[in-house]
Amino acid sequence: MSLRSEIYHQNMGYLSIMSIDPKIKISKRAAQEIAPGQIINLGIGIPTLIPSHLPPNMPLSIHSENGVIGVGGSVDRQHADRNLIDAGGTYIDTIPGASYCDSALSFALVRGGRLDITFLGTLEVSEKGDLANWIIPGKFAPGIGGAMELAQKARRLIITTTHTTKQGKAKILKECRLPLTASKCVDLIITELSVFRITPKEMILEEIAEESDLETVARHTEGSFRVSENLTTF
Amino acid sequence: MIDKTCSATEAVKFLNHDQVIMVGGFGVPGTPFLLIEEIIKKDCKALTLIKNEANEAGLGVSRLIENGQVKRLITSHLGLNSTVIALMNEGALEVQFFPQGILAEKIRAGGAGLLAIVTDIGIDTILRDNKQVVRCNGKEGLLESALRADFALIHAAMADRAGNLVYAKTARNFNPLMATAANCVIAEAEIIVETGQIPADQIHTPGAFVDHVVEIGDLPPEYGVLEHHVH
Numbered sequence: 001m002s003l004r005s006e007i008y009h010q011n012m013g014y015l016s017i018m019s020i021d022p023k024i025k026i027s028k029r030a031a032q033e034i035a036p037g038q039i040i041n042l043g044i045g046i047p048t049l050i051p052s053h054l055p056p057n058m059p060l061s062i063h064s065e066n067g068v069i070g071v072g073g074s075v076d077r078q079h080a081d082r083n084l085i086d087a088g089g090t091y092i093d094t095i096p097g098a099s100y101c102d103s104a105l106s107f108a109l110v111r112g113g114r115l116d117i118t119f120l121g122t123l124e125v126s127e128k129g130d131l132a133n134w135i136i137p138g139k140f141a142p143g144i145g146g147a148m149e150l151a152q153k154a155r156r157l158i159i160t161t162t163h164t165t166k167q168g169k170a171k172i173l174k175e176c177r178l179p180l181t182a183s184k185c186v187d188l189i190i191t192e193l194s195v196f197r198i199t200p201k202e203m204i205l206e207e208i209a210e211e212s213d214l215e216t217v218a219r220h221t222e223g224s225f226r227v228s229e230n231l232t233t234f
Numbered sequence: 235m236i237d238k239t240c241s242a243t244e245a246v247k248f249l250n251h252d253q254v255i256m257v258g259g260f261g262v263p264g265t266p267f268l269l270i271e272e273i274i275k276k277d278c279k280a281l282t283l284i285k286n287e288a289n290e291a292g293l294g295v296s297r298l299i300e301n302g303q304v305k306r307l308i309t310s311h312l313g314l315n316s317t318v319i320a321l322m323n324e325g326a327l328e329v330q331f332f333p334q335g336i337l338a339e340k341i342r343a344g345g346a347g348l349l350a351i352v353t354d355i356g357i358d359t360i361l362r363d364n365k366q367v368v369r370c371n372g373k374e375g376l377l378e379s380a381l382r383a384d385f386a387l388i389h390a391a392m393a394d395r396a397g398n399l400v401y402a403k404t405a406r407n408f409n410p411l412m413a414t415a416a417n418c419v420i421a422e423a424e425i426i427v428e429t430g431q432i433p434a435d436q437i438h439t440p441g442a443f444v445d446h447v448v449e450i451g452d453l454p455p456e457y458g459v460l461e462h463h464v465h
Contacts, residue, residue, distance in 0.1 A: 107335020145311035183358035
């Protein structure tokens, strides 16, 4: 155990003892949250890996804030269309039935309650489900983009993140220290170590990674949580 | 027949220092590079610029900002432009951020002749600071004033001589919204066809909103695929 956590810290927050990349572990688990026919939005980073774990031909609409409903995937140079990118600037293609819209309609879908799930990375998340992922005052302030609307208004907000910062500091806190993106908005937190569900009352540890254990999860989690009576592994 | 076509230089003839300009585009798609170039040539200063993002360093509105022509930027996200972020941090550029869809709605409201919108986005965040909070149907919301501009610069895939516009794929973004929200709306188009050739039910922006149409001609390279975004 002590060896495990030592290695954990030395390796910039990632469990190097894992046989697979933590980002793969997280995105694979996150993919299981998607039901056929849903409309989802994927933030930058780990969320973009999620579709690769979905069953082929699963009916699904991926929304991109710049005005696409029905993103296919990223394309190579030969297939890149100068008029077709996602919100991160990546050249993409679309699935049959896809549609384009302007920026107002794109966010009407988000704020109006049509978006089933948003997957986002984060800087901090609290045990109450508060999210802070858009600004580090004085250091990092690129703007809000779609983050507030996606976090506040998606039917479900799932956070996919490494359990700690690269310096090994907890990201799952009692209270966020950074300015919030939105309050009480997070439903599920998936890390390489654990899956937490957040209810209006409490944060519940639902799953522990096969490669981890309760003590490791507890040591790297600042927020309080209850262990589910139906605790499973993933 | 109405004919709104003119040269880029004629279209921006009355654009001047201290004015407010809205520029369409989200990344390269929909950014009117030709019209932006015309404002760089004109060297108007102290502009207030409204755009979703600031393109990338050395490209589009970033060149306008790097050229010292913009005093204030109203935007959503600058994540792909460290040059503009640095200017903001140095205090050389005043930047006001809004959530992306709220920026879109503020522009839409301006175009629709409304004074403001009310939204609960950001209600529990620092966005609430210094904003008017109103109660609506028992809930708290932030009053966000509508945005209008002196000029809107629009990029369309196709236009007719009467100013009816069609956008391509993700080049639509803020363009149809901004095309309603300025005193003078200038659209550059990749192709200009005779009026009547675009089926009326396939027009995205009715020509009634558009003042001038500028033909781009051969597309300059900045309209092309950005190699560093191909994965």
